[in-house]
Amino acid sequence: MGDNITSITEFTLLGFPLDMRIQMLLFGLFSLFYAFTLLGNGLILGLTWLDSRLHSPMYFFLSHLATVDIAYACNTVPQMLVNLLRPAQPISFAGCMTQTFLFLTFAVTECLLLVVMSYDRYVAICHPLRYSVIMSWRVCIMLVVISWTFGILLSLIHLILLLPLPFCRSQKINHFFCEIMAVLKLVCADTHINEIMVLAGAISVLVGPFSSIVISYVCILCAILRIQSGEGQRKAFSTCSSHLCVVGLFYGTAIIMYIGPRYGNPKEQKKYLLLFHSLFNPMLNPLIYSLRNLEMKNALKRVLGVHLGGSVS
Numbered sequence: 021m022g023d024n025i026t027s028i029t030e031f032t033l034l035g036f037p038l039d040m041r042i043q044m045l046l047f048g049l050f051s052l053f054y055a056f057t058l059l060g061n062g063l064i065l066g067l068t069w070l071d072s073r074l075h076s077p078m079y080f081f082l083s084h085l086a087t088v089d090i091a092y093a094c095n096t097v098p099q100m101l102v103n104l105l106r107p108a109q110p111i112s113f114a115g116c117m118t119q120t121f122l123f124l125t126f127a128v129t130e131c132l133l134l135v136v137m138s139y140d141r142y143v144a145i146c147h148p149l150r151y152s153v154i155m156s157w158r159v160c161i162m163l164v165v166i167s168w169t170f171g172i173l174l175s176l177i178h179l180i181l182l183l184p185l186p187f188c189r190s191q192k193i194n195h196f197f198c199e200i201m202a203v204l205k206l207v208c209a210d211t212h213i214n215e216i217m218v219l220a221g222a223i224s225v226l227v228g229p230f231s232s233i234v235i236s237y238v239c240i241l242c243a244i245l246r247i248q249s250g251e252g253q254r255k256a257f258s259t260c261s262s263h264l265c266v267v268g269l270f271y272g273t274a275i276i277m278y279i280g281p282r283y284g285n286p287k288e289q290k291k292y293l294l295l296f297h298s299l300f301n302p303m304l305n306p307l308i309y310s311l312r313n314l315e316m317k318n319a320l321k322r323v324l325g326v327h328l329g330g331s332v333s
Contacts, residue, residue, distance in 0.1 A: 028187040030110040031206075035103035035196045036291075047104040050097065053303050057093045060306030061086040064316070071319040077155045078144070081137045082309065084164050085266075088133065089302035092126040095119060096197040096298045103196060110191075116198040121179045123298075124200065127274070128225050129171035134267050135229040136163045141260050142236040146243045174221055181214050195291055197298075222278035230271045237264065265308045273297045 036043065064086040068079045096119070103109050111119070143154050178200060188208040195202040200218060204211045237260070244256045277293050309316060 028113050028191060030112050030191065031116050031198065031203075032108050032110050032192045033099065033103055033196060033198070034192055034194050035100065035107060037107075043104045043107070047101055050104070050299060051101060053299055054093060054097045054101070057097075057299070057303040057306075058090060060303065061090045063320075064306050064309065065090075067316065067319045067323060070323050073322075074315065074319050077140050077157075077160045078137070079315075080160055081133060081140060081164070084167075085130065085133050085137070086306065088126050088130045089305055091122070092130070092298060093302045095122045095126065100196040100295075100299075108192075111198065116193075116203065117179060117183065119198040120182070120200050120203060121175050123197065124175035124178055125171045127171075128174050128221075129167050130270060131225045131229055131274070132167035132170060133164070134263075134270060135232055136167060137263055138233040138236045138267070139163075141263060142240055145240050145256055145260070174225070178214070178217060178221065181217060185209050185211070185214075196295065199290075199294060201290075219278070222274075226271060226275050226279060230267075230275070233267055233271075262309050266305050269301055269304060270297075273301070 036046070038046070065083055068074045068083040068086075099109075099111065099119070140155060144151050147154065182200070182203065185204075185207045186209055187206050190206055193199075193202050193206065201215075204214055207214075240256075240260060244253055244260075247253045247256065273293050273296055277290050277297070
């Protein structure tokens with residue numbers, strides 16, 4: 021085993037071993053999706069900043085979710101696009117560890133932000149008269165800071181456990197980015213502690229938060245059904261349905277990847293699930309919120325109207 025251990029300076033990301041023509045097609049397609057991700061989430065950030073009617077806790081949390089989605093995509097997609105153009109491109113050891121750390125940070129932070137957003141909807145619908153008191157700006161900022169801090173600290177623990185481990189001569193990572201479990205496959209030492217920590221971390225940020233979201237929405241559903249007005253029920257369902265779609269997409273893929281049972285070829289399954297998780301989820305989130313949210317549509321019309329009117333005059 022000692023002969024196989026070496027000082028690693030770089031890794032090779034194998035990406036997707038496909039025909040070159042297919043890889044070029046995917047490069048064009050994924051580049052388009054990446055552009056939509058940046059544009060859609062950037063639009064949410066711009067609207068929440070420019071339109072004073074969106075200066076509320078719900079859109080404050082949504083702006084942070086959009087920030088995470090942009091960072092999430094920027095951390096993994098550019099490297100994947102490079103690999104599609106020039107397969108098996110190396111990535112430095114420091115770059116790989118940084119990518120692992122950032123991916124975990126953004127993933128954990130998004131998990132917790134979705135919980136915070138569900139709590140915001142719970143208070144808005146179940147305790148509307150006390151909403152402004154419970155969800156004060158001080159509380160909102162504190163919840164966001166806790167989400168980011170917990171994401172950074174948990175990722176730092178995984179990185180501290182990973183860095184001292186010896187790596188084998190094989191430097192080929194069977195993935196399109198430095199995903200922590202794929203990196204652990206190259207370690208020439210016992211990785212049980214690392215794997216247990218990954219599983220424990222996944223359970224703590226997936227199962228617990230997801231359960232709290234389910235409980236919140238059960239309470240929300242009961243409160244909506246008690247609303248006498250049909251218009252009130254439709255408005256309440258509208259504000260919650262967008263968030264539920266995002267929760268289902270994010271938690272569904274994440275739970276299958278890290279906690280769910282394995283069938284067939286788990287490495288390849290996980291790779292394609294992570295592709296959906298890191299590329300399609302961030303792209304779909306702004307589409308879901310903008311298409312199903314009347315306030316976002318109206319804000320876009322107001323902002324465009326102001327700017328177009330100003331340019332005409």
